[in-house]
Amino acid sequence: MGESTAPAKQAARKGQDGEHAMTIARLTDAERDAALASLPGWTLREDGLAICRTFRFADFAQAFAFMTRVAIVAEKADHHPEWFNVYNRVEVTLTTHDADGLSKRDVALAREMDGFA
Numbered sequence: 001m002g003e004s005t006a007p008a009k010q011a012a013r014k015g016q017d018g019e020h021a022m023t024i025a026r027l028t029d030a031e032r033d034a035a036l037a038s039l040p041g042w043t044l045r046e047d048g049l050a051i052c053r054t055f056r057f058a059d060f061a062q063a064f065a066f067m068t069r070v071a072i073v074a075e076k077a078d079h080h081p082e083w084f085n086v087y088n089r090v091e092v093t094l095t096t097h098d099a100d101g102l103s104k105r106d107v108a109l110a111r112e113m114d115g116f117a
């Protein structure tokens with residue numbers, strides 16, 4: 001466990017992006033389409049509320065190393081992926097529960113994942 005409390009982390013995030021932790025804005029349709037166009041490999045979930053991508057690696061060790069790197073940045077950003085791993089495959093879904101849909105946090109995390117893969 002780290003030293004800072006959950007409220008402290010929320011306050012820190014609030015200071016960083018100037019938004020209240022619970023009122024992160026949902027992307028507009030135009031923002032969502034622009035984000036998707038800049039994220040090859042990611043697709044919009046049928047309900048339009050999440051983006052998805054399947055990553056494939058050489059083996060389980062590579063897949064799990066990727067998940068470990070993602071977990072560290074996700075925890076730091078307090079924004080967590082939904083994912084499913086079998087051996088060398090990692091199926092990822094990104095959505096923002098606090099926004100009931102997509103937010104810029106999903107786009108940022110998708111870019112970080114692409115950078116790690």
Ligand SMILES: C[C@H](O)[C@H](O)[C@H]1CNC2=NC(N)=NC(=O)C2=N1
Binds near residue numbers: 095
């Ligand atoms: C209290 C805490 O800040 C929230 O529950 C965070 C945690 N991680 C999260 N992850 C995702 N994907 N969406 C959220 O809205 C979210 N909210």
